[in-house]
Amino acid sequence: MNGSNTNSRDEDRRKDSSNTTLTSLNQTLRNVQGLLKGRSFPGKVMLTRRTDPLSDSSLRSPDTDRSFSNKHAGTSEWLDDSVEDDIQSKSTPSTNSTGNKSRTSTSSGEDTSKESQKSTIGARATDSARLMKFTKALSGPTVILDKLRELAWSGVPPYLRPTVWRLLLMMPSLWYKGLGMTSAVHCQQGYAPTNSDRREVVLRRKRLEYLDCVAQYYDIPDIQRTDEEITMLRQISVDCPRTVPDVTFFQQAEVQKSLERILYTWAIRHPASGYVQGINDLATPFLVVFLSEFLEGSVDDWTTLDLPPEKISDIEADCYWCLSKLLDGMQDHYTFAQPGIQRLVFKLKELVRRIDEPVSRHIEEQGLEFLQFAFRWFNCLLIREIPFHLVTRLWDTYLAEGDALPDFLVYIFASFLLTWSDKIQKLDFQEMVMFLQHLPTENWNHVELEMVLSRAYMWHTMFKSSPSHFSS
């Protein structure tokens, strides 16, 4: 593995020094094509030169990422964390991975033959072999979260998305809240609550808790709110009508009210940050995904939200908890002066310098600060930068990354930025600011997005073993 890393890095240097950007793009494209044909992980094709699937599987990112990030957590806290946090369980389940590996290798043959008939780009998530894997992962007596993450990383079939997202985001946080020793042990080993009955219990309780919160914080007269709370509610009500304004479904009063309740309740319960503009954007993928269980077609075809109130409140509750879980790992992104974002923007700058020296130098020479374009990327997790129909796919990867997400964002955004490496180098300061704030992604499809993700994966695998490039 070390050997191939070094090779790749050498390749990268060569790329920097000459005009091989095109070659690397082609490589990535091939890589992505491999991925679209049903091979299991982005990046690995390039790294391993297509060796056998067995050794490939052991290279896949989420597991290795996490054991890497665990090292930073410090060993003493680590055990406690592992009870509280599903992510920590990643370093243990070697048996699970083995089981998974053999399944991968047996199914990959039929994968390819079936897939070769399908030319639909980006349809990977719907191919039948993958569907089978998902169904298998979800239908057993226990759900192995590791496996689910691994599968989810490359995209979840749309109709399974609500279930998968709930499992990834809503279940883990429950284990340590009084569900007893057994579940804690399960959690350490990477299991979701064992049976669907228990999941139902958990869901029901969470939904009731949300309703209580809404009653307690939102459904009260303004005189019972502090000035800050009134200001916050006002800010939220200014922003709800401006949330995904290009999708008509979001223009409905009921949808905006739901959004307002979710955001306000979240803000009240997270006083360190409170509501920050852009968090409204972050709630929308959850709304769309959980509504997709009840509404036909894509969000562009949805017209009205005529669902029974209890359904709507269930959906709202699920959105609320998912949003909370997502933001738990990024709390200091939204506190005063947004230090978390500033830190990641700095890391992004450093990583870009390492990957693409000419672009980095050009940006610096022109006096462009990364904060001037990347701030919004981190603040809204790229929702503002790509077409809305691609957002849920992107979020499959985000959610699969779990607590490792903030660091992985740096790689995704570097990959995103360097999509336009050549173009950027031809622009002066003003042109660059305007270009980067209005990137030409309106015609993007899954191909472009998969390319960004797989390259991010590849760079992450290459650079994560030498994290010192971030220190300075």
Add this chain to the structure above:
Amino acid sequence: MMGAYRADDDYDYLFKVVLIGDSGVGKSNLLSRFTRNEFSVESKSTIGVEFATRSIHVDDKIVKAQIWDTAGQERYRAITSAYYRGAVGALLVYDVTRHITFENIERWLKELRAHTDANIVIMLVGNKADLRHLRAVSTEDARAFSERENNYFMETSALEALNVDSAFTEVLTQIYRVVSRKALDIGNDPAALPKGRTIDIGNRDDVSAVKKGGCCSA
């Protein structure tokens, strides 16, 4: 390398201007109206800062405005105030239909004065003037306030393209006057006081003079 772009960048003066004010008062639409003659009913909140430019003629000179549009929410001020540095002009925007946005102007002024040079040309802008039946801030109150604070004042409608060009043009013209006077002062007296103070006095005179001349419209 930049040769191809020089034609576009043919200007005599480059002025940095900031757009500030509460969330949802229409800053981004004022900017898009001025720089692209566009208005969007579907606009999203601004996160951090956005940026656009436009050049205009003042006298026989080409003045290029580099305009930074900022997020209105308080939480972003730590980020956005970094962009105030070096600004020579500011449009301080409120929404004539939401009184609270006018009340907050005082805080925005404080913020601006804490982060910018004393010479900065400030214009108070009451946007959404097309919504006549919803008006909550009277023109008189706003004008009185701006006179007290020694700022320029104008009411605009980005939607109807009312006074938008005039507001920006006025600010840029005043900056130009300050700058050319500064050049003159320095030319006459190479050992002049630090430029800040020299201009400060002159600028204030200018401001009151122009205001009496009636730059305001409503």
